[in-house]
Amino acid sequence: MSTPLSQALATLRRRYGDAVIQSGDTLSRTGSVWPTGLPTLDFRLTAGGLPLGRLSLLAASPPPGASGRLTLLQALSAAASRERTAVYLDLAGSLDPGFLADLGADLEALLVVRPPSGRWGEGLSMARSLVVAGAPWLAVALPPVAPGRDPGWEHRLTGLVEAVSARQAVCLVAAAAPVPPALGYAASLTLGCEAAGWQEAHGDVVGLRTRLTVLASKVGAPGEAATLLLRYPRPFATAHVVGWPAVVDLTAVVERAPSQIAAAAG
Amino acid sequence: MTPPPRVLCARYPHLALVAAWANHPELRHEPVVVGGAAELRLPVLAASAAAQAAGVRPGQPLREAQQRCPAAAFVAADEVAAARLRGALLDRLCRLAPIVEVGDEAAYCDLSGRHAAHPEESGWAVAVARSITGLLDDDGVAVGVASSRLVAGIAAGRAGSRRIRRIAPGEEAVFLAPLPLVSLAVDAGIAARLAALGLDCVGAVANLSSADLQRQFGPAGKDLWHRARGEDGVGEWPPVPRSGGPEGASPLMAGGAMGPPRRLGERLLLEGGVGDLEALRFAVHRCALELGERLRRQGRRAAVITLVCEFDQAQAEELRIAPLQPPGSGAELWPVALELLAGLRLPTPVTAVRLEIEGLQGQVGRQVDLWRRGDAAGEEISGAASRLRARFGSAAVRRAALAVDPGDLPERRFRWADPGAEAGAGGDAPARGTALRGRRQPAVPVMPALRR
Numbered sequence: 001m002s003t004p005l006s007q008a009l010a011t012l013r014r015r016y017g018d019a020v021i022q023s024g025d026t027l028s029r030t031g032s033v034w035p036t037g038l039p040t041l042d043f044r045l046t047a048g049g050l051p052l053g054r055l056s057l058l059a060a061s062p063p064p065g066a067s068g069r070l071t072l073l074q075a076l077s078a079a080a081s082r083e084r085t086a087v088y089l090d091l092a093g094s095l096d097p098g099f100l101a102d103l104g105a106d107l108e109a110l111l112v113v114r115p116p117s118g119r120w121g122e123g124l125s126m127a128r129s130l131v132v133a134g135a136p137w138l139a140v141a142l143p144p145v146a147p148g149r150d151p152g153w154e155h156r157l158t159g160l161v162e163a164v165s166a167r168q169a170v171c172l173v174a175a176a177a178p179v180p181p182a183l184g185y186a187a188s189l190t191l192g193c194e195a196a197g198w199q200e201a202h203g204d205v206v207g208l209r210t211r212l213t214v215l216a217s218k219v220g221a222p223g224e225a226a227t228l229l230l231r232y233p234r235p236f237a238t239a240h241v242v243g244w245p246a247v248v249d250l251t252a253v254v255e256r257a258p259s260q261i262a263a264a265a266g
Numbered sequence: 267m268t269p270p271p272r273v274l275c276a277r278y279p280h281l282a283l284v285a286a287w288a289n290h291p292e293l294r295h296e297p298v299v300v301g302g303a304a305e306l307r308l309p310v311l312a313a314s315a316a317a318q319a320a321g322v323r324p325g326q327p328l329r330e331a332q333q334r335c336p337a338a339a340f341v342a343a344d345e346v347a348a349a350r351l352r353g354a355l356l357d358r359l360c361r362l363a364p365i366v367e368v369g370d371e372a373a374y375c376d377l378s379g380r381h382a383a384h385p386e387e388s389g390w391a392v393a394v395a396r397s398i399t400g401l402l403d404d405d406g407v408a409v410g411v412a413s414s415r416l417v418a419g420i421a422a423g424r425a426g427s428r429r430i431r432r433i434a435p436g437e438e439a440v441f442l443a444p445l446p447l448v449s450l451a452v453d454a455g456i457a458a459r460l461a462a463l464g465l466d467c468v469g470a471v472a473n474l475s476s477a478d479l480q481r482q483f484g485p486a487g488k489d490l491w492h493r494a495r496g497e498d499g500v501g502e503w504p505p506v507p508r509s510g511g512p513e514g515a516s517p518l519m520a521g522g523a524m525g526p527p528r529r530l531g532e533r534l535l536l537e538g539g540v541g542d543l544e545a546l547r548f549a550v551h552r553c554a555l556e557l558g559e560r561l562r563r564q565g566r567r568a569a570v571i572t573l574v575c576e577f578d579q580a581q582a583e584e585l586r587i588a589p590l591q592p593p594g595s596g597a598e599l600w601p602v603a604l605e606l607l608a609g610l611r612l613p614t615p616v617t618a619v620r621l622e623i624e625g626l627q628g629q630v631g632r633q634v635d636l637w638r639r640g641d642a643a644g645e646e647i648s649g650a651a652s653r654l655r656a657r658f659g660s661a662a663v664r665r666a667a668l669a670v671d672p673g674d675l676p677e678r679r680f681r682w683a684d685p686g687a688e689a690g691a692g693g694d695a696p697a698r699g700t701a702l703r704g705r706r707q708p709a710v711p712v713m714p715a716l717r718r
Contacts, residue, residue: 085647097666098679107666111651111685116659126654126662133650134643 034137034170036076040226045212046189047220050076053168054188055161059215061194062177063144068210069193070094071230073139073174078105080137080170089113089127091120092141092174102233111135121153124160131163137170142183144176154182161186190216196227207231270435272377274363274391275418276398278407280312280324281355281370285347287404290339297322297338304332304340311343312370315406351402358397362390372422373398374415387411391430399428413438417496420449438496443469450493456483468494477535529624530568532557539578539615546575546607546616553621554603558596561623567592569625571599573606576618585609590652590685591645592627598649599623605653651685660684 012021035042035049042049050056060067070092078100080086088095090112101107111130115122120142127138147153164171175183184190192213199207213225278284282300287293297316302308310331313322320335328340352368359366363375375394377387384390395409405428410421412433421441425431433441442449445468447457459482465471471479472494479487492498532553540546550573561568571593572586585606593599603621651663664682 085644098668100666101668101680107668107680111647111663111665113654113663114661116662122658126658129650129654130647130663133646135647135650136643 034080037079038228040228041212044226045191045214045224046217050170050172051188051219052170053165054219055164055171055173055186056189057179057183057187057191058172058174059179059184059190059192060174060176061192066195066208067176067193068195068208068228068230069174069176070141071208071232072193072210072228073141073172074100074105075103075230076172077110077137077139078103080139081106081110084136085109085111086137086139087111087113087127087130087135089123089138089140091115091118091123092143093118094141099233104233119150119153120147121150121156124153124156128156128160128163131160131167131169131171134167135169136167138164138172140171140173142173142175146180154180157182157186184216187216188218189214189220199229199231205232269379271413272387272435273412273415273418274375274377274394275410275412275415275422276373276375276395276407277371277409277419277422278373278398278402279314279371279404281348281351282343282345283312283314284402284404285344285351286341288347289344290341293339293341297335299328299331299335299338299340300343301328301331302340302342304328313338355398355401358401359394362394362397372419374418377411388430388432391432395428395430412441412496414496414498416450416493416498417441420445439469439472439494442494442496443467443472447471450490452490452493453486456486456490480535529622530557530560530626531620531622533618533620535618536616539617541612541615543607543612546612546619547604549619550603550607550621551600553619554600555596557621557623558593558599561593561599561626562595564626565594566626566628567594568599568623569627570623571602571606572622572624573603573610574620574622575610575612575616576620577614578617580614583610583612587652587656588625589649589656591649592625593649601649601653605656609657648685 009021032052033042033047033049034052058069058073060069074088074095077086077088081100082104086109088110091114093114095112097107097112100110113123113126113130115126124140127140131138160171163169173183173187179190192215194211194213196209196211198205199209208230209227210230211225211227214220214222216222280300283298286298286300290298293314295316296314297320298314299310299317299322300312301310306328308328310322310324310326310328312324313331317331317335317338320338322331322335322338326334331338332340348370352370355373356366356368359368359373359375362381363377365376367374377390381390381393384393391409391411395407399405399407408422408425408427409430410418410423410425410433411430412418412421413435417433417438421431421433447460447466447468450468452460460466460471465474471490474491476488476491479491481487483490534549534553536545536549540549557568569592570586570588572584574582574584576582587602587606589602591598593602654663661682663685665685666680667683669679669681
């Protein structure tokens, strides 16, 4: 027996094709995401990891203060470089390869892109060229200032999103507040980054607690939140050597007993 | 300094015929046809001079050969013995020349530079000729030496048995001028059209302009113009060195002399000058595809690509690049050429575009890292990075590497490296991924075939 809903679905499929309507479980199937290796990020905030072929956004909370978005971006880039070729578009100009090495990055597999003019559009266009060539992982660090007099950067962003979708690449963008509307519109997953406090040990700052919130998602339900400890690595020794992961999952600890944070962080 | 190219061509009886003589010495001075029994429906593989004088030609049916020369002895081809002879000949010639090509009826050797034991070219050629004669035990070896493979072959054909015909550098056109067009193996249709205009010798065709011939006969006309001037077809010589040494260098070459440069080029004339960028893009695209097809056929890659735009009233503009990933096909060459075109300044309409590739090297495969996703696309990513560096500067795309001896300052912990540094650039090639803008540099050695 046909219902109005089934008739409407049949009409839409007939007019626009079978791919226009899919059930939700097909979007989160294995293989369409890149697992970050952080259980909280993979299973609580996202459906298995960062989505392939889509743009994910790390949006900082409004200033002042740090949010941890760039540290998280670099930690994930370091993890990605250990298993695939990664591209880091450094529009913010803040990348320190030594810090990346401390995070355990394979610098041989990491291409750093810095447009000479520093313009967003030029950088996005360069990143698009590399994605079209087959780069499977792209990190974009945007500066805290707005693009300003760079007309057309939204158009380049559209080209980048199309390339990421066509090559099924992972694209993770870290942007400061306020997030440009075009960027928010293009992102399929927006994770809000908000500092939850410094992590100290023996009077020294050893990390930053960051609260991640799913602000918007086209691949899952928004609203989930979790706290991560972005542990600053010890200089001149990679995270592997030290034996500590760069990012510590604090959600379970926080839910049980806040006093255990220090113990978990060492 | 790269010596001028010199090529030796030695013509000798077909190796199958030599093998037949070795098996049947009594037939040495008799008419012999190699190919099998006369009753077989097979073609003639080779024929002795006496049989050829009777009208027998290779490729004829054996029955026809028997009709033309009933007294000839018909023997089967001993392919094993012929292959053994070919191998022995190759082995001997490789001791005398750095680059050798051995065929069934002719062999080519690279005589560029200077041999340690034979400082004079004539002595070197005599040594090669004696080596061949001693192996084949035959007096019918004729040798020609010239600056190109084509002229050397023609000179050998006109030298006669046990003779060496040397054509001095620069004398090729004079040598070829009185010869009939058939000497150049010209297409019969083209030869007939030229003959109707009274152009029946090589010199008459050589005096025509390249543009006229290209306009009338297309690529075949351009090729004919070059051949009439004694220039080899692009890419015909030298072959890829078997030893894999740099630029065909041989320990036999005294003073570190090198073989002739490997360079291919494609030039397209534009009627009346073209200022439209889209039309130029089309022309460069065509050149890139043709060059890429040659590269693909030869199984080689180009380390350096140069795009030259010629003008009527101004000096030619040139831009050169050494891409991270040397292109080996038209599809790979075209993006590089497009980047070069985008970087050129075009003050006036362009009358001709020329795309040149040099530093040709064999295709080298690479084992893909199966555990690293995206590693199979590494070449494409390197190529894209190279193009970005050429367009936006060397600092646009880089790879960091940890310093061996880091200091206390954070910025000394690492150094920036070229993403394709491990690929390595050899010889005089510019740094990988860097574009060199400038006027034509005459210091760069150019093959005669490219002086168009």
